[in-house]
Amino acid sequence: MVLIARSVFAQQRRAFSSTASTAYKVAVLGAAGGIGQPLSLLLKLNNKVTDLSLYDLRGAPGVAADVSHVPTNSTVTGYLAENDGLKKTLTGADVILIPAGIPRKPGMTRDDLFNTNASIVRDLAKAAAEHAPKAFVLVIANPVNSTVPIVSEVYKARGVYDPKRLFGVTTLDVLRASRFISQVQSTDPKAEPVTVVGGHSGHTIVPLLSQSNHADLAGETRDALVNRIQFGGDEVVKAKDGAGSATLSMAQAAARFTDSLLTSLDGTPVTEPTYVDSPLFKSEGIEFFASKVTLGPAGAETIHPLGKLNDYEVKLIETAKADLKKNIAKGIKFVSENP
Numbered sequence: 001m002v003l004i005a006r007s008v009f010a011q012q013r014r015a016f017s018s019t020a021s022t023a024y025k026v027a028v029l030g031a032a033g034g035i036g037q038p039l040s041l042l043l044k045l046n047n048k049v050t051d052l053s054l055y056d057l058r059g060a061p062g063v064a065a066d067v068s069h070v071p072t073n074s075t076v077t078g079y080l081a082e083n084d085g086l087k088k089t090l091t092g093a094d095v096i097l098i099p100a101g102i103p104r105k106p107g108m109t110r111d112d113l114f115n116t117n118a119s120i121v122r123d124l125a126k127a128a129a130e131h132a133p134k135a136f137v138l139v140i141a142n143p144v145n146s147t148v149p150i151v152s153e154v155y156k157a158r159g160v161y162d163p164k165r166l167f168g169v170t171t172l173d174v175l176r177a178s179r180f181i182s183q184v185q186s187t188d189p190k191a192e193p194v195t196v197v198g199g200h201s202g203h204t205i206v207p208l209l210s211q212s213n214h215a216d217l218a219g220e221t222r223d224a225l226v227n228r229i230q231f232g233g234d235e236v237v238k239a240k241d242g243a244g245s246a247t248l249s250m251a252q253a254a255a256r257f258t259d260s261l262l263t264s265l266d267g268t269p270v271t272e273p274t275y276v277d278s279p280l281f282k283s284e285g286i287e288f289f290a291s292k293v294t295l296g297p298a299g300a301e302t303i304h305p306l307g308k309l310n311d312y313e314v315k316l317i318e319t320a321k322a323d324l325k326k327n328i329a330k331g332i333k334f335v336s337e338n339p
Contacts, residue, residue: 024262025051027093027132029086029124030100031078032059034247035140035254039099042255044070048262054078055089056100086124090131095261097169097254098124098151101141103245106237113142118334121147125154133160136261136299137167140254144168144200145324148275148288149331157339164299167261168275170200170290171253172246176232177207184225185214196229196273197291197306198320199327205230206316211307226316264295276300286325 026043030036031054043049044067052067052074054060064078079085090096101117121141128137133155139148148168155161177194185192192213198206207229209217217225228235236246260270275290280303294302309317 022266023050024048024094024265025053025092026095026097026258027053027055027089027135029055029089029096029098029128030141032056032063033099033101034103034244035099035250037063038248038251039097039254040064040067040076041070042251043258044068044072044074044076046255046259046262047072047074048259048266050074051092052076053089053093055080055086057081060085086127087131090128090135093128093132093135094265095136095138095258096128096132097138097140097258098147099140099250099254100124103247105242105245114146114330114334117141117143117147118150118331119338121150122154122335122338125151126158129155129158129160133158134162134165136165138169138254138257138261139167140169140250142200143327144170144275145204145288145327146331146334149328150335152277152287153332153335157335162299163277164301166277167257167300168200168288168290169254169257170196170205170273170275171257172233172250173200173205173207173229174273175249175253175256177229180225180228180232181209181212181214184217184221187213195292195307197289198317199288199290199324200275201327202230202323203316204320204323204327206313206320208306208309208313210310210313222312261295261299265297267297269301270295271304274300276303278303280305281321284321284325286321287328289324 026049028036028040031040040054040063043052054064061078064076068076079089101120141147173196177196178189178192182189182192194212195208198204233246260272264270271292271294273290274293278289280289292304293300
């Protein structure tokens, strides 16, 4: 067991190892939560992260002390709300991750989380806009379709909004798609790239299977696979039986996207699907949309079109757009009514 644990640890370290040309401070807001703790561990394993700053209303110093013992050359500090803890966490941050918020419980949709999580994200965005206005902001707190617009409205109100620096982390949908299609095809998920577009909730999640290695998938097999990708989070919520939602897989997804962003900041472009301020359907009143985005030193440098879709996917996109329009409007309205 010890040898296995050491082997896994070594693999994780190699996966995130690099000779970074720049020192990066990464802040995690909500670091003591179900996503925040494993995410903090994975970020500590990433050699691109030289300063890891953890914040939560309680527990962050303990998480920081624990994670700081992981043998990588980065500084870890934990802060609470008192003594300007949030300001200290954010000041000088290059990347800010926001997993803070309550998890889903059985029977809840991501929209059910809205009232509580919207207020949390708004307040954290206010602090980020004040203390680290140039940082890249990665929103994990659900419902992402609405919380990303909330952050954008807060930043606009303070005159510091840069659409290239704000991301909704939809990477978990990509990871699920690769894993689930590999189970159907009995293949290695690492060899099954699947582009997932739209948003990060139910029918807004659209896997472009026609652009995968298995474009011939059709009928009940395809329908079941698409449904599982769209509602895979429900499997975890039900299995945890009221104890939470997807935390470990979400942490892995957020760590992967953070690594892609840091790699791109060092001058090596990386293309990942992510939910951003997008021109793709803006003429239809849909300000944000997830698609392939090439990351670079400025952030979201190239937003790629969806490419060729089959008739089935065109219908999925239309359904996604209808829901997204409502989700985005909900976030914007919240900030307007609760500045």
